Amino acid sequence: MKNNIRFIRKEMKISQEELAHKCDVTRQTVNAIENNKYDPTLALAFKLSISLNTKVDNLFIFGGEEE
Amino acid sequence: MKNNIRFIRKEMKISQEELAHKCDVTRQTVNAIENNKYDPTLALAFKLSISLNTKVDNLFIFGGEEE
């Protein structure tokens, strides 16, 4: 699973900290997800896509086999 | 978080068992998710939406506050 979080976040000119706050998670969680340490829960995937004005299906790229 | 899995699955006339097999999970997992016992991981949400020929954003309804 890959994602466009960093790209869209930078377009919006907000920090990991600000995005984390909008999603009610910690900065470390956003950082880990941007760096593909693990996948977010489905609920967090929705919060992230809402905060970044996009859709879960656009924000995440599911590649079939895990990476 | 709610979802339309049961509805779409029945439209496709497949059992929980068959859907589970398509998604590489157990029947119990599909059953639990249909009955809102817990949310799937993001990867499973993608597999379910692909197996049901739809999108994650269409298959799941994120209601902001948890239920």
Next chain:
DNA sequence: GCAATATGTAAAAAGTATTTGACATATTAC
């Protein structure tokens, strides 16, 4: 260069998702 802000990372603890195996009830087909 210095201060402030932003990002990367790590370990322990708590919470959540999934599997396995098993049993019970419901539904359908004949």
Next chain:
DNA sequence: GTAATATGTCAAATACTTTTTACATATTGC
């Protein structure tokens, strides 16, 4: 109405996500 198929549920074990606290490095503005 009996057999077969489908669904609901439970408990224990394993794996994964998130928080907290803390420190290190990078980037930016002045």
